Amino acid sequence: MTDPSTVLPAIYSFPPLYTRQPNAIIRRQQIASWIDLVLAYCKSQNFWCMTLEGVPVDEYNKSRISIFINSEIQRSVPQVFVEEIWSKMCEEGKAMGTETGRKDSSQYYVLWRTLDSWASLVLQWFENSGKLNQVVTIYELAQGDETADWEFHGMPEPLLAHCIKPLCQRNRATLIKDERGKPVATKVV
Numbered sequence: 001m002t003d004p005s006t007v008l009p010a011i012y013s014f015p016p017l018y019t020r021q022p023n024a025i026i027r028r029q030q031i032a033s034w035i036d037l038v039l040a041y042c043k044s045q046n047f048w049c050m051t052l053e054g055v056p057v058d059e060y061n062k063s064r065i066s067i068f069i070n071s072e073i074q075r076s077v078p079q080v081f082v083e084e085i086w087s088k089m090c091e092e093g094k095a096m097g098t099e100t101g102r103k104d105s106s107q108y109y110v111l112w113r114t115l116d117s118w119a120s121l122v123l124q125w126f127e128n129s130g131k132l133n134q135v136v137t138i139y140e141l142a143q144g145d146e147t148a149d150w151e152f153h154g155m156p157e158p159l160l161a162h163c164i165k166p167l168c169q170r171n172r173a174t175l176i177k178d179e180r181g182k183p184v185a186t187k188v189v
Contacts, residue, residue: 004037004065017030018073018075018076020077020081035094049108052086052106118152119164122167131188135185138157138160141186158183167188173187
């Protein structure tokens with residue numbers, strides 16, 4: 001896993017960024033800067049999920065480097081402020097808890113696009129690949145060879161199913177679920 005300080009802009013090494021600012025106007029900008037950093041880091045490294053502590057969840061790499069800790073400048077974001085950042089990301093639709101139905105979560109999906117934007121990208125893939133009116137498994141969409149060049153390739157299946165829901169709401173897609181109610185396939189029309 002790449003150390004965040006090597007791929008993020010210079011503001012990541014600005015010490016006051018790591019201290020929750022008391023002035024509300026400055027704090028809003030500070031939170032916006034953190035949101036931009038989290039989104040940029042996850043997009044650049046293709047990370048879809050992070051722990052509450054800011055550690056990317058990646059099954060292939062077991063490193064525990066948190067984006068909220070910068071060892072080069074010996075600074076870290078206090079946990080209370082980290083929770084405030086995640087809360088704002090969720091409020092703005094830039095993150096969502098992986099545990100559905102819970103207000104707080106120990107892991108978050110990071111959305112560098114809106115759900116509608118991801119849905120449009122999935123629809124575009126169906127149109128371009130000639131798969132309209134065909135059942136395609138969520139696994140095929142997330143991991144299949146045909147989607148390898150698409151930005152949503154590698155997305156966790158539960159998140160991908162969630163991204164298809166806007167298409168369902170527009171009557172452009174149907175999610176097919178297994179006996180436990182887990183989405184396993186979709187048909188886009």
